[in-house]
Each structure stands twice: as structure tokens, then as C-alpha cells.
Amino acid sequence: MTPLSVLPVDRLDLALVPFAWPFAVEHRAEIDVHFAALQRRLPHVWNGRVLLMRDHALVDGTVRAQLFETDFASFMAWRDWGFPDTTVTNAFAMGALRGRDGGFLLGEMAVGTANQGKVYFPCGTPDPSDAHEGVVDFAGSVVREMREETGIGPEDYEQGAWFMVPAWPRLALIRILQSRVPADAICERARAHMAAEDHPELARVYAAYGPADLDDGVLDFVQAFLLHAWR
Template sequence: MTSLTIHRVTTLDLAVRPLVWPFAEERRADIAVHFAEKQRERPKLWNGRVLLGRDAVFTDDHLAATYFETDFASFLAWRDWGFPDAAVFNGFGMGALRTSDGAFVMGEMAQHTSNAGRIYFPSGTPDLNDVKGGVLDIPGSVVRELAEETGLTAADYTVEVDWHCVVSGRAIAMIKVLNLDMPGDQARARIEANLAREDEPELSAIHLVRGMSDLTPTMPRFVTAFIEQQFASR
């Protein structure tokens, strides 16, 4: 998982197991100091429970991996320190909203979040709410995160069959294309109206990507690679 690769799959097999993460145990004191520093910068950060993956295997149209529970502080330190445990990856779902006129809809993360200023599709690091019967429910995570960040529900879009799994460094973005039956400007206005009703929205702005010229350095590479592939196939 060192170079960027995009796997197109139809099924996900993501078992959740009770594993001990040596990195989190051995660096506990350093992690606590690091998180305290981050909280001083962004007081809204919360040290909740999240899920990280390991042992990812792609076979034909299938992705299998094992997930384990850890705290957000350990995840943040692992990410900020350059991913010192190379056996672990951050695997998450993303809902790629595509409007009826072909634009992709992305959100800019608000300043109080850990990814402030970054622009990408609605998503989030999986947590315990996404576990169903010992399995990580990425489709459910996508629906939940989309509703929380944009106000859109499953009634607002149709879901394509395949997952576009973008492997970039220690991240696997499992992207599902969601087709909205409305043009880009209407979709943006609707989401912005929803954000205006919230006291502290996760997103600070909505961006429409209609072509390669709309890509920016604030978009993660796994997002721009997916967009490039989508536009190339048109």
C-alpha cells in the first residue's frame, strides 16, 4: 500500500475483532501529550472510539480486511507522526455525490475539525456506530455521514453498485457514487441551507467539481485520483 491504486469491487468483508494495538499501548504517554496540544489548538476535538484496519486483501471484485477499536487520540498521533505502524491503515467510506449535470459535490471541513480546510466527499473515520453484528458496515457509514454533514438522505439519491477503493499510502478510501436527481447549483443551495440551520456544522463551504480545473491542493490525493479517473472515462 505504498503507491496509489484504484480497485473496483462489489463486496466488502470487514470483520471487527478485539485486537490490542502495540503502538497505542507503547506510546500512550506521548499520545496523551500530543492530543492535549491538538485540543489547545481545536478545543472541540473529542477523544472518542474509532476503528482502524489491517490485513487488507483485494481479490477479483472483493475487499477483505480486519478492523479493531482504538481511541481517536491514538489515531491522530499515528496519522500526524507519519504512520509509524505500517501494518495499519485508515479505511473509510465516502459518498461521491454526482449531480444530474455531472458535477461532483464536495465539502470543505470547518475550522474546529481535525481536517480543517480540507475538501473532499462526505466521510468519516468509522466508529462503533458503524458495527453491525461484528462487521463494519461501510454502506451504513456512508449514509450516516452524508446525512450528518449535508442533510441528504437515502431518498435523495440512487446508489451505484461498485465501490471504487482508492489505496493511497496508509489510507483506503471506499468511494461509492451517489447520483442526485438535481443539478449542481440546486444541490449546493440545498446543502448550504441545511448547514445554515446547524449551530456548528462540520462543513464550512460546498464546492462543485465540474472538471479538472476545479481540483485544488486542499483535496487529498485519493479524492483527486478518483475524480481524474471519472472524468477520463466520460
């Protein structure tokens, strides 16, 4: 397997552009049947609106891209059917929350979520609330998802450098969030937040300090980023 690239990023220039996704239009009936079956298996899943990416490039440190709005049902069908439209990318922003002692917070998605059992940094598929006047705000998405999943807000960390990890059909844009407390303290606070929720998105969190803390549950692009950060 070819190692994934971890590329430093200085700036994000992400535009929301209207687009009628041919895949979603042409396969509407099949998509609706597929999503109904998914909801029977995962009752908490609902058909909200999400953003997917069409074009992207990293030029002179700036990621420039166009995103468009579609429904979650179409996104899930595209994913579950093996990504038949190769012109589309599942792009998202992740917060790599690092403790004062160098450990990173990782979370395992809970049973009942669309990605149950997978381990990665807190994140979510971008949605229309992340767009303002035609600009998609991935920095705001990172802050929102971190708070929703762990209860940890921007007052608890410094927002640092961005990195891009292309792993088609995924494009991970990862921002380092530097905490002022050790990683174990971060995890304890996240666990308290999860325990207070009726339906937490995460089943567990833990601190990763080095390659020995990575197992097969950690997604490949997260492993690539961490190995780069630990060099």
C-alpha cells in the same frame, strides 16, 4: 509521483476483530500529552472511539479486511507522528454525490475540525456504531456521514458502484451516489443545512464538473477518483 490506482469493487467484507494495538499501549503517556495539546488548539475535538484497519485485500472484486477499535487520541498521534506503525491503515468510506448534470459535490472541512482546510467528499472515520455483530458497515457509514454533513439522505440519491483508492496510510472506499437533481441544487441544499448548524463540519461546498475545478486543496485520492470518473 506515481499515479494512484482506482479499482472497481463489487463487494465489501469487513470484519471487526478484537486487537490490542501495540502502538497505543506502548505510547499511552505520550499519546495523552499529545491529545491534551490538540484539545487546547481544537476545543471541539473529543476522544471518542474509532476503527482502523489491519489487513486488507481485493480478491475477485471483494475487499476483505479486518478492522479494530481504538481511541481517537491514539489515531491522531499515529497520524501526526508520521504513521510509525506501517501495519495499520486509515480506511474510510466516502460518498461521491453526483448531480444529474455530472457535477460532484465537494466539501472543505471547517476550522476547528481535525482536517480543517482539506477538500474531499463527505466522510468520516468509522466508529463502533458502524459495526453490527462483528461486521463493519461502510455503506451505512456513507449514508450517515452524508446526512450529518449535508442534510442529504438516501431518499435523495441512488447508491451505486464502489471503488477503492489505496493511498497509504489511507484507504479510501468511495461509493457513487447518483442524485436526481443538478449538482448546483445539491450544493444549495447542503449550504442551507450548514447554515442551520451551530458547528457545521464543512466550511463550504461546491460542485466539480471537470479537472479545471480541482485545486491543491482537493486530496490526492479524491482527485484520482474524479479524474477516473471523468475519463
